[in-house]
Amino acid sequence: MKKAENQAGLPMELPDARAEQPPVLTRRGQARLKRPVRNQIEMMLRDLESLVSEDHSVRAVWEFLQGLDLSGFYGSIKAVTDAPGRPASDPQVLLALWIYATIEDVGSARQLDRLCREHDVYRWLCGGVPVDYHTLSDFRITHQEALDKLLTEIIAAMMHQKLVKLKRVAQDGMRVRTSAGAGSFRRKSSLERCLYEAEEQVQRLKEKREHPDPEVSHRERAARERAAKERAERVQAALGELPKVQAAKERQRRSQSIAKRSKITEARVSTTDSEARVMKMPDGGYRPAYNVQFATDVDSGVIVGTAVVNEGADTGQAETMEAQVASRSGVHPEDYLIDGGFAGRNTITTLTRQSINVYAPVKAPLKATNSRSSPRWGDTPEVVAWRQRMETEEAKSIYKLRAATAEWTNAQVSRHGLAGFTVRGLGKALSVALLAAIAHNLFRWIVLTA
Numbered sequence: 001m002k003k004a005e006n007q008a009g010l011p012m013e014l015p016d017a018r019a020e021q022p023p024v025l026t027r028r029g030q031a032r033l034k035r036p037v038r039n040q041i042e043m044m045l046r047d048l049e050s051l052v053s054e055d056h057s058v059r060a061v062w063e064f065l066q067g068l069d070l071s072g073f074y075g076s077i078k079a080v081t082d083a084p085g086r087p088a089s090d091p092q093v094l095l096a097l098w099i100y101a102t103i104e105d106v107g108s109a110r111q112l113d114r115l116c117r118e119h120d121v122y123r124w125l126c127g128g129v130p131v132d133y134h135t136l137s138d139f140r141i142t143h144q145e146a147l148d149k150l151l152t153e154i155i156a157a158m159m160h161q162k163l164v165k166l167k168r169v170a171q172d173g174m175r176v177r178t179s180a181g182a183g184s185f186r187r188k189s190s191l192e193r194c195l196y197e198a199e200e201q202v203q204r205l206k207e208k209r210e211h212p213d214p215e216v217s218h219r220e221r222a223a224r225e226r227a228a229k230e231r232a233e234r235v236q237a238a239l240g241e242l243p244k245v246q247a248a249k250e251r252q253r254r255s256q257s258i259a260k261r262s263k264i265t266e267a268r269v270s271t272t273d274s275e276a277r278v279m280k281m282p283d284g285g286y287r288p289a290y291n292v293q294f295a296t297d298v299d300s301g302v303i304v305g306t307a308v309v310n311e312g313a314d315t316g317q318a319e320t321m322e323a324q325v326a327s328r329s330g331v332h333p334e335d336y337l338i339d340g341g342f343a344g345r346n347t348i349t350t351l352t353r354q355s356i357n358v359y360a361p362v363k364a365p366l367k368a369t370n371s372r373s374s375p376r377w378g379d380t381p382e383v384v385a386w387r388q389r390m391e392t393e394e395a396k397s398i399y400k401l402r403a404a405t406a407e408w409t410n411a412q413v414s415r416h417g418l419a420g421f422t423v424r425g426l427g428k429a430l431s432v433a434l435l436a437a438i439a440h441n442l443f444r445w446i447v448l449t450a
Helices: 057-066 091-103 109-118 120-126 133-142 144-160 188-207 218-255 317-329 345-352 381-389 393-415 426-448
Strands: 002-005 011-014 168-177 277-280 286-297 303-309 335-337 357-359
Touching: 057 091, 057 120, 057 426, 091 109, 091 120, 091 133, 091 426, 109 120, 109 133, 133 426, 144 303, 144 317, 144 426, 168 303, 168 317, 168 393, 188 218, 286 317, 286 393, 286 426, 303 317, 303 426, 317 345, 335 393, 345 357, 345 381, 357 381, 357 393, 393 426
Parallel strands: 168 335, 335 357
Antiparallel strands: 002 011, 168 286, 277 286, 286 303
């Protein structure tokens, strides 16, 4: 700093002019940088095994499948030893890919195909086995029986390890949105008109084979014919489902009062997914969906039964599911926990006669003077015993486990790829639900054996 004197003659310091000058900024052309060179050839020496850590969850998926009998997935392979033909992709690899993809909430075959080429974990699972979205999609929907047997084998193995005891089982249903659009639902007259137009289109394309348009390639003509034929088949399938929907509408009319019967609309069926039905969703809206049923062991949280139906009501589903659980495990559960939608008199009677204690809420009586435990006209002895049992504090305490188990299971499978169906038809939807159950049980196996 420079020194000077003020008017009084006292010394003072003056600011240095050089300190006030702004710094000189480097221009882009002057900067010395390391710039990308993308045409440089690199040699990267690494194996797939080193890409995945030893404690990664994908290794548990592969180890889990190594100990199971997967022979049901190999029966359709035509390429055999000492015979001509291209080797098939190992079904264990395809199954592991779908299970891990389900855990990661990947439900699209095209997305899974992309991950198998770009993601190290999926590349590790492939291990060089060639896959594409056609192979992945076909594998998931054509091995329903093998997936069903695999779920049974997993339950049996966990029962053998004393991880599943089937003392108490809770069942619940969840409505899962389908890929059918709301605008695809049509009445009978509209379906018949669509079928007529689709069949005419198929016939026109057949006639064009004799005098083809030179500007249209053979591949494009074949694609048009295939699309027209598939559209005609979908409309024909919708007409085949129409009587079932009409019968359901008629049963609904008979159960409603005269004032509400006029609000029931005419039967409609989707031309996209003929087996989908419009159901009431958890948010109160109505959308095309399937009703996915899960039965869960209360103590372990393991799914011991699964089914997919296209009925919005849960009435009658408990007997069918309990029979499936008994078939998979070889034993009947001691207690069966269901909500009020399942608890019909026939259900209570059927399950109780199989030495099963049913825990379900009892509806309030029509007359305020009667109690919930009071016998009613048409009650069987099993229903009377159920009404009286549900009035006890012990039964109320046991029933609280239903929501903590069944609702938790629904939340878990929703996170693991079952928030919405990308496939069409009950059979394909069941295959997806079985994969979700298998992936869920794999996680439970890891937790219970930790």
